[in-house]
Amino acid sequence: MIMKNRIAVPVMKVLQLLFLLSVTAELALGQITVNGGNISLAVTTAIAGSEPNAVINVVAEVRYQRQTVVTKITVATICPGQRFNLNVSATSVGGGTAAPQVSLVNGMLATDFLTGVPLRPPGGFFTASLQYVASSTFAQGNSAELGNDVHTVTYTLVAQ
């Protein structure tokens, strides 16, 4: 029993060290960032006989690094009490293939945004523009009566 404890303690320390190293490695390699900060889209016009005109914003971009495996980027959003429509797609993609336009719905499962990001070497980062399209119908109302939709949109780089 004493022998077992003497062996178990070093093994545990080694495994703890390995775990810490893996976390450190993840932080070092987990490079995906959103550049451009928070953004806002305002639906303000309509033509008689049609629903209000959609608004497009391509100010922000996502920056992501090649990994040792082929990766993809997924997208999800949290927007409690969502009332209006918001879609996103990748444009000007530096590495990988843009997935079809994603409809961002509060509480959605992570959905493919960009797939087939090539593995390394070589190292380095890619970028892709974030094209957001906001729209609403007359029946969905307006912000003065209902408030704005505020989405926290999360992009995740994962193994494909």
Added chain:
Amino acid sequence: MKTPIIIALVLTGFSTSMAQFGTANHDVTVQVATITVLQVSAGSVTLNIASSSAVAGQDIMSVSDQSTSLLWGTNSSSQKITINSSLVAPTFTLKALALNPTQGLSAAEATLNSTPVDFLLNIGRSLGSCSIQYTGMALASQGTGTDSHTITFTIQTQ
């Protein structure tokens, strides 16, 4: 006896870190302004009360037109559409009625002057259309003449 449990936990940690390489997020705000649009179909309407409109023995003569329509859109709640003429006191009677509205309820046929009257009710937060029926009426005793109206439709809070 504790070692296998620790190994299992560590392996779980490795598995998670292998699948996900990082996340990033930002906030995206969607704002929708108060939007109201109205459009009357193109073209003027002429109501010509001629001898063919007269019925022997009746003083009143009338003619109707349904050739124009109204389109609207509003994203505000509790809305209605009113109608008024540019003429304060027309010589002859002009009435208007909304026909077959896709949203809301038609108000009763209204006699037009410069005071706005209800044309469509309960249209709030909708995209819709209706035909406009104009009816011109004259009494034989009123003689001849022409009234030229500019008709105004307005979306407003009900």
